[in-house]
Amino acid sequence: MSKYLGEAQLPKLIYRGAEAEIYLQDWYGELAVMKNRIPKPYRVHELDSTIRRNRTLHETNLMHEARKIGIPVPVIQHLDPEESSFIMEYVHGLTLKEELYVLPPQVRRKRCIELGRVVAKMHEGGLVHGDLTISNVISDNGKLFLIDFGLGDFSNELEDRGVDLLLLNRAMKSTHVKFHEEIFGAFLKGYSTVVGRKNEADIVSKVHEIERRGRYSERT
Amino acid sequence: MYCLGIESTAHTFGASVVTQEGRILSDVRDVYASKPGTGIHPREAADHHSEVAAKVVSDALREAGVTGGQLDGVAVALGPGLGPCLRVGATVARAIASCFGKPIVPVNHAIGHIEIGTLTTGALDPLVVLVSGGHTAILAFSGGKWRVFGETEDITLGNLYDMFAREINLPSPAGPQVEKLASKSANFVPLPYVVKGNDVSYSGLLTASLARLRSGASLEDVCYSMQEVSCSMLTEAVERSLAYTRKKEVLLTGGVAANRVLQKKLADMVVPHDAVPRVVPQQYTGDCGAQVAWAGMLALRAGETAEIADTRVRPKWRLEDVKIPWRSTAA
Numbered sequence: 001m002s003k004y005l006g007e008a009q010l011p012k013l014i015y016r017g018a019e020a021e022i023y024l025q026d027w028y029g030e031l032a033v034m035k036n037r038i039p040k041p042y043r044v045h046e047l048d049s050t051i052r053r054n055r056t057l058h059e060t061n062l063m064h065e066a067r068k069i070g071i072p073v074p075v076i077q078h079l080d081p082e083e084s085s086f087i088m089e090y091v092h093g094l095t096l097k098e099e100l101y102v103l104p105p106q107v108r109r110k111r112c113i114e115l116g117r118v119v120a121k122m123h124e125g126g127l128v129h130g131d132l133t134i135s136n137v138i139s140d141n142g143k144l145f146l147i148d149f150g151l152g153d154f155s156n157e158l159e160d161r162g163v164d165l166l167l168l169n170r171a172m173k174s175t176h177v178k179f180h181e182e183i184f185g186a187f188l189k190g191y192s193t194v195v196g197r198k199n200e201a202d203i204v205s206k207v208h209e210i211e212r213r214g215r216y217s218e219r220t
Numbered sequence: 221m222y223c224l225g226i227e228s229t230a231h232t233f234g235a236s237v238v239t240q241e242g243r244i245l246s247d248v249r250d251v252y253a254s255k256p257g258t259g260i261h262p263r264e265a266a267d268h269h270s271e272v273a274a275k276v277v278s279d280a281l282r283e284a285g286v287t288g289g290q291l292d293g294v295a296v297a298l299g300p301g302l303g304p305c306l307r308v309g310a311t312v313a314r315a316i317a318s319c320f321g322k323p324i325v326p327v328n329h330a331i332g333h334i335e336i337g338t339l340t341t342g343a344l345d346p347l348v349v350l351v352s353g354g355h356t357a358i359l360a361f362s363g364g365k366w367r368v369f370g371e372t373e374d375i376t377l378g379n380l381y382d383m384f385a386r387e388i389n390l391p392s393p394a395g396p397q398v399e400k401l402a403s404k405s406a407n408f409v410p411l412p413y414v415v416k417g418n419d420v421s422y423s424g425l426l427t428a429s430l431a432r433l434r435s436g437a438s439l440e441d442v443c444y445s446m447q448e449v450s451c452s453m454l455t456e457a458v459e460r461s462l463a464y465t466r467k468k469e470v471l472l473t474g475g476v477a478a479n480r481v482l483q484k485k486l487a488d489m490v491v492p493h494d495a496v497p498r499v500v501p502q503q504y505t506g507d508c509g510a511q512v513a514w515a516g517m518l519a520l521r522a523g524e525t526a527e528i529a530d531t532r533v534r535p536k537w538r539l540e541d542v543k544i545p546w547r548s549t550a551a
Contacts, residue, residue, distance in 0.1 A: 040459075042488045043456075046410075047449065050410070131417075
């Protein structure tokens with residue numbers, strides 16, 4: 001393991017969210033990531049274990065489906081429903097959020113067009129991500145992996161697709177103010193190459209409609 | 221400074237006098253009781269309010285030792301609520317204000333729940349969990365307004381208990397009854413648990429709970445399970461909002477804040493987030509004049525008064541539309 005992490009001890013906690021903990025760990029000599037849904041003291045045991053188990057299965061199912069339709073997602077290496085955890089490959093690279101800070105404008109634009117294609121393909125394949133931000137995209141030298149399907153679903157609803165775009169737009173706006181319009185524009189360009197101009201226009205007007213409802217309005 | 225507050229949004233007619241420092245000098249109320257198996261009938265509730273209004277208001281002034289002439293403003297909850305009920309409170313407030321020549325202060329009832337919560341618990345910049353018959357919402361203050369981070373997509377938590385109770389002929393508000401029945405069981409029967417991001421949905425839980433009952437499960441078991449599922453769902457949604465906003469206080473307020481199971485779950489949840497739970501005292505959980513009087517006092521001090529002509533009731537007044545000039549964003 002030293003080739004990746006120097007003297008770091010594995011497993012190593014790298015992120016604690018509201019629902020799950022993410023660990024870096026060893027998987028037969030390769031670096032891997034474990035997502036573990038932690039028990040909640042406020043739920044009765046029977047309810048808690050059912051929820052954690054079902055969500056783990058749902059998430060890994062979505063990742064499996066995504067892979068089948070050609071969306072780059074980490075390979076699932078191990079699934080343990082009883083422990084509500086799974087192990088997946090560690091994707092090398094930067095999050096798109098980080099990468100956008102350092103890329104030259106031409107490449108930056110190319111990345112966002114590619115993200116548009118990937119997301120459109122996912123939507124056409126009947127999947128929505130549910131928490132689509134540039135922190136949940138990892139760029140392995142330009143190959144874009146989508147991660148964290150914890151809030152994802154099987155859906156062909158325009159509404160659910162619209163929420164994906166809205167969340168992405170908001171994430172781009174909050175971290176890359178200066179070229180936010182350029183990168184979201186590039187994203188839409190890539191998106192429309194897959195779904196067509198008409199469908200792209202429909203989803204953009206849906207995004208505006210959701211925004212007007214105010215539920216997802218910008219925090220200031 | 222003294223502010224009189226008048227509450228009449230639903231089943232309660234209440235009046236209260238508070239001082240500028242937030243001392244509650246009186247808090248008088250008379251609650252319309254619906255017949256078991258029925259909900260609030262808006263016209264009957266309004267009739268009730270008309271009958272008790274004069275006594276409740278004069279008791280509130282007498283207990284406070286304040287005369288109408290000494291008031292600095294008359295606050296009234298213009299919404300959200302039931303139209304016929306709201307109109308009683310609005311009429312009473314207009315009459316008192318014009319009789320004594322005092323400014324009238326429109327108050328949003330939900331803002332009243334939040335402000336009575338911060339006053340009585342000392343919470344400074346909390347994530348607010350507002351639970352009542354009319355609201356189930358997770359809120360944080362930002363940009364001069366209370367923003368909704370999560371809420372119910374259909375019926376409220378109070379509504380869930382009331383509608384369940386109505387079907388089985390219990391009187392409403394039914395929260396305390398459901399909690400009492402639930403405390404007699406520890407046998408969990410599976411029911412649908414629906415959390416979508418920071419939002420919850422209770423309508424399927426209501427249908428499934430009634431179906432369980434009809435298919436032979438005991439009332440105690442269903443109450444226990446429905447309470448467990450509904451409160452756990454909300455607690456999870458609050459936890460997501462808490463992780464996102466990184467607030468250090470969680471304020472539970474509104475009628476269903478009296479539920480001890482919900483209180484316990486929130487208290488357990490906040491521990492790993494280094495946040496503290498704050499719960500509005502029992503006597504201010506339900507609708508009361510004090511919540512209107514205090515929110516009114518804050519608005520009055522900020523100069524938010526209205527002409528009589530602009531005091532029409534607002535049955536669907538959303539709390540995120542209310543400007544809050546008395547609270548600073550950078551708390």
